[in-house]
Amino acid sequence: MKLQxxxxxxxxxxxxxxxxxxxxxxxxxxxxxxTEEEDRVSIFSFEVEDVVLLEVRDKVADQTxxxxxxxxxxxxxxxxxxxxxxxxxxxxxLGRLSTLQSSRVIEEEGIDLEAFGLSExxxxxxxxxxxxxxxxxxVGGQNPAGYSHYVQREGEEPVxxxxxxxxxxxxxxxxxxxxxxxxxxxxxxxxxxxxPTATVPVTGTATITPTITVEPTSTVGD
Numbered sequence: 396m397k398l399q400x401x402x403x404x405x406x407x408x409x410x411x412x413x414x415x416x417x418x419x420x421x422x423x424x425x426x427x428x429x430t431e432e433e434d435r436v437s438i439f440s441f442e443v444e445d446v447v448l449l450e451v452r453d454k455v456a457d458q459t460x461x462x463x464x465x466x467x468x469x470x471x472x473x474x475x476x477x478x479x480x481x482x483x484x485x486x487x488x489l490g491r492l493s494t495l496q497s498s499r500v501i502e503e504e505g506i507d508l509e510a511f512g513l514s515e516x517x518x519x520x521x522x523x524x525x526x527x528x529x530x531x532x533x534v535g536g537q538n539p540a541g542y543s544h545y546v547q548r549e550g551e552e553p554v555x556x557x558x559x560x561x562x563x564x565x566x567x568x569x570x571x572x573x574x575x576x577x578x579x580x581x582x583x584x585x586x587x588x589x590x591p592t593a594t595v596p597v598t599g600t601a602t603i604t605p606t607i608t609v610e611p612t613s614t615v616g617d
Contacts (some may be wrong), residue, residue, distance in 0.1 A: 450521040462573065518532075533547045
């Protein structure tokens with residue numbers, strides 16, 4: 396019984412320490428003046444036309460979406476199945492990633508990544524570039540307010556806080572693979588034929604001329 400109580404006390408202490416760390420690093424910092432636009436930090440730096448690969452890996456569900464550019468302006472999805480991809484979704488998402496900025500940077504020494512969900516990231520986003528190499532974004536948990544996510548560039552120390560809207564779109568790429576939508580069939584309008592009708596004067600009489608149709612007959616000889 397005492398061992399169970401001791402284990403419960405340890406769990407509570409660990410929880411309180413983590414909560415206090417998030418409070419002092421994140422919540423208390425929200426009382427500061429908002430970050431000016433010129434002070435925002437760019438997390439990614441690439442041009443959409445230089446991208447040769449976009450891969451989003453959901454580490455929790457063990458699912459992956461991988462797309463590559465095809466011929467012309469098309470995109471092709473390689474995983475989870477082969478299909479032509481939705482250009483609007485892919486290029487729109489890449490455009491937001493290429494200009495992704497952080498509203499807050501946490502650079503404290505010896506930071507505990509577990510407190511931000513980054514010891515085991517839920518998502519990994521890889522952008523492969525034409526000149527070689529790639530940029531990888533690791534996605535952790537949401538901040539206490541619930542409107543931002545903690546992220547980190549692979550191989551780098553700082554933790555960034557970014558708006559959740561882009562992260563939501565990345566997660567939707569997994570739940571709704573970006574297959575090119577099937578065009579809706581176009582409706583064919585049939586012409587309307589109006590047949591004029593004859594008007595018979597009230598004081599007159601109408602003469603109806605019968606129409607006689609003569610059917611040809613065939614004569615069978617003996």
